[in-house]
Amino acid sequence: MAPTEILHDYYAILEVTETASEAEIRSNYKRLAKIRHPDKNGNNPDATAQFQLLQAAYTTLIEPASRHFYNFHHYPSIRPKRKDTTNAGGNPTSTSCAAEEPGDSAGDTGDAQKYACEIQRLDQKDKELRQEKSELSGRLFELKRALQRCIAALDKLQEEAEKDEQEDAARNTRYGHFFGAALSAEEKEAKSRRTTERNTGRIVREAELKRFQASADKIQSRIDDLRVEIIQTVVDRLLAERAQAREQARQKQAAREAAAQRARQEKESARRREEGPAKREAEAERRREQDLREYLERVRKEAAARKAKATEEMRKKEKARKEYLKRQEAEKEAKKQREVENKRKQDEDLKGDLEQKEPPAKGNGTGKEEEHPPAKPESIRCGHGKNWGAVRILST
Known part of the structure; x- marks a missing residue:
């Protein structure tokens, strides 16, 4: 990565x-x-x-x-x-956070060192979070490519299934039944094998699609969380820097006051002169911190909204998929019923055609109908004759 x-x-x-x-x-x-x-x-x-x-x-x-x-x-x-090279070790220098020996100016330098260590820790945390985010982004990119491949494979399987259905529909029509070439046993077996392989492939691809989608959603959720954590780390570091700056300013102020040895009046005058700007700076600092907190809260809410939206979209997609499968089943059932009805109508049409073409039989001259026993199977040329009843022939 x-x-x-x-x-x-x-x-x-x-x-x-x-x-x-x-x-x-x-x-x-x-x-x-x-x-x-x-x-x-x-x-x-x-x-x-x-x-x-x-x-x-x-x-x-x-x-x-x-x-x-x-x-x-x-x-x-x-x-x-x-243009320049790095230091001898090849790495940038960093502030050491090793514990200092108690004693000289421990109260003055302790807070400053604490803030420096906190800033260094936040820098390391920010680096690790961004590294993880980059790695997850790469994994998400690969998962999206895998999702596209699965979708393309499913589309291809669907196209093959539709093509076979169209061929079956053409073969089951009236003209296809009489004039189309019947499938041989090998062709039927090959077709059945293709259908089985296609159904198996669809099941495998759909399972892969669900697994990849679940992984992608999980990674995307983690990336959103990392984005919030990175922003929080940035805000924490800015706050630590400002606290460090305030502490350093306080130490410098204390050193100046200890070294100056000025008169009370001069110190009071200096305090009054500095009080106004310091108060304004503190107020400005408070407002900036408040703005940062509000910005962080807004980012968190946006991330939660995106996550909720993604969940809702997944629910809608799953609902649409189930409805689509239900419609497909209904269409298949309706198609099967239409084919049965068409077959029945074709049989009735053929039966009617054969009845119209049957020549009149010679009667006994009495003008009465004469019943004959059912024709023998070998004398019936039409394939539908075995389903008819006794034939009544009017005598001429």
Whole structure:
């Protein structure tokens, strides 16, 4: 699967600038997806990885929250690394979260170190969530391709079944019965075998279709959950950064107050001067945090709505499928009844034709009807004669 390492330049992968709009990002993604699709690059062993990396870049930059997080935290360190090499270990340096020895300035540095460790933990969590999301997106892509193949196979089986039904219908007509070539025993056996194989194939394909659809729905649900978790991680990291910034500002303020040794009046004046902006900044900070919480809640509701909509659509599809199967059964039964009725009418027509063509028998001259015993089986040329009663012949 394609990695979602934060060292990738997603703007370069999508061939857009840093100020590109969502429309430009979407347009370039569609264009590049057609070019880099694995089906069109069968000779390239890295085609799948490159395509999934393209998907990861699109997923990150198309969402405003994840794009802001990427621009603010990762992209500044990625730009110089296009030309420069990484550090000696090949990995970016990170803040160590090892426990510090108690003592010197433990109260001053403890909170700042705690926030730094929390930010590092959230970065790692975000990386893992995006990795999982990318892997699931790749699996979902393959499942959708498998679903398309199953649907195509079922359509082909349906076409073959309809073709056989049309041939049977043509053979069972009046003219087909008398002038059409009858099926030999080998042909009947081959036809029966094809029907059995087709029914078996349909059962197998329908089972695969249900299994693939269930897996795709499960993966899509997990991707939706991961999207919410990623946004939550981004929000938590932003909040941790702001808390860290506030703590650092507090420490600097305390250091300035301890070093200044100013008079009470000067300190009070400085406090009054800083109180107004600090209050406004705190209020602005509170509003920003509230906006972030509201945005997260809205995203959660949208994800729940999408999940409910998908469930409802699946229910409707299943209902429509059952109704379709029921209609098919009704149509088959009606067709069978029509064929029986047509057969009966054909028999009656043939019987009437034969009765009209029968020559009058010579009578005994009395003008009375004369009953004759039923004809012998060998004297009946018409195949329907065995079903008739005694023949009454008027004497001339």
